[in-house]
Amino acid sequence: MSATQPAEKRTIDRAELAKMVTALFAHWQLSTEDQLALLGLATSNRAALTRYRKGVPLAQSRDLLDRVGILPGIHKSRGQ
Numbered sequence: 001m002s003a004t005q006p007a008e009k010r011t012i013d014r015a016e017l018a019k020m021v022t023a024l025f026a027h028w029q030l031s032t033e034d035q036l037a038l039l040g041l042a043t044s045n046r047a048a049l050t051r052y053r054k055g056v057p058l059a060q061s062r063d064l065l066d067r068v069g070i071l072p073g074i075h076k077s078r079g080q
Helices: 007-028 032-039 046-053 062-077
Strands: none
Touching (some): 007 062, 032 046, 032 062
16 A cells, blocks of 8 residues: 555545455355464454454554455465
């Protein structure tokens, strides 16, 4: 994402990423604990997954966005 993009556009992009990653987790049939681990979130942070499933934008965390960015490549390498 470009730093010159309007903040509104970046928020929409993070919302789309949230929907994409939760759909991917559902496709992989991962447990909630595994989903949280892949996102680098505490197991006590189940509320974050619920928000992301509803399309709330991902937190603007470099670590979280890096982790989410890797997941499509994993999916592709699995041949799914």
